[in-house]
Amino acid sequence: MALTIPGFDHIRLPGADGVELAAAVGGSGSPVVLLHGFPQTHLMWRHVAGRLVDEHTVICPDLRGYGASDKPEATGPDVYAKRTMAADVVALAASLGHERFALVGHDRGALVAFRAGLDHPDTITHLGILDVVPTLDMWNVLQGVPAAVGYHLFLMAQPPGLPETMITNSADVFFGSFLDAWANDPTAVPEEVRAEYLRASAAAVTSIVADYRASAGIDVVHDQADLDAGSQLAMPVTVIQQDWGTRLGYDAAGVWKAWAPDLDHRLTRAGHFMAEEAPDEIAAAIQDLLAR
Known part of the structure; x- marks a missing residue:
């Protein structure tokens, strides 16, 4: 049985195009949606969500293609x-009666939030x-030897077939390598949580690659169109x-300022999995953000 956030209701909610998303929902008050990153599920928010529920309705879905959410064919x-x-x-939040809400995303979830x-x-x-730049900027700043940290981006960008086969044949090693390399504090992802991330990721190779x-x-294409339009x-x-x-x-704050005039840009000493570390x-x- 998959691990979940203690004290939260765990339900399925409608997304777009007939897709259903699994989500953990708890608390009361103004709504905040928290989106997870790679190679994780909504479980990455287990500590942060518990710190927000006294003042907010906290909604933590698995993204389409991840965790217990639907994984439509690409x-x-x-x-x-x-x-x-x-x-x-947006559809998931509306199904809970929230036409307006705050949104926080980490890694892949941050790109969805953007x-x-x-x-x-x-x-x-x-x-x-949390811990990304927009997709268009990401490809622009990944240059030279230091960009090797993002090798998986190039691997999974290849045409269908090769990436899925390579990753499926070594799923635990592949996904586990990011949990090892990107954490400043390995104890922040305990063994049972690590096992859940690996199980969920191995079951979703095709959709994660997509x-x-x-x-x-x-x-x-979408980012470039917005850039050209001055959005x-x-x-x-x-x-x-x-x-x-x-x-x-590169100038990380400058990259974000070009997209976000009302920006609070912060650096952290935590590793990539900062919501857990x-x-x-x-x-x-997040509370500071919501007070603005």
Whole structure:
């Protein structure tokens, strides 16, 4: 049986295009949706969610293609486009009666949150982003030897067949390598949680690859169109990152400022899995965001 967030209700809710998403829902008050990253599930929010429930309704879905959510076949480029995944989140929240809500995403979930902020500015009241830059900028800053940290982005961008076969044949090693390499504090992901992430990821190789492949195709098209149109995020935005700007040689805050005029950009000493490594810090930053 899959691990879940203690004290939360665990339900299935409608997304876009007939897809159903599994979600953990708890608390009461103004709604906050928390989107997980790779190679994780909604369980990554177990500590932060518990710190928010006294003042907020907290909704933690598994993204389409991940965890216990539906994993539709990638019959076209739009199936795992961040635009489609953002529509999932808006539909899910609406099914719970929330026409407006705050949205925080980590890693892949942050890319979905970014797209939701651009596509649904009247719906997303506040936007939190953990440890990414927008897809278009991501490809632009991945240069030279330091960019080897993102090798998986290039692997999963390849045409269907090779990436799925390679990853399926070594799923635990592949997904586990990121849990090992990206954590500053390995104890933040205990063995039973690690096992759940590996189980869920191994069962979703095809859809996870499709999600990443979309970020080398349709997602770039959508980001470029917004850049060309001068589109920006209209809501307050908080970005929390490791110091990728120094590591990769770019102005991380400047990249985000171009998209988000009302920006609070923060660096953290935690590793990539910051919601698990530093839940007090992340929960406090979310509360600061919601107070703006």
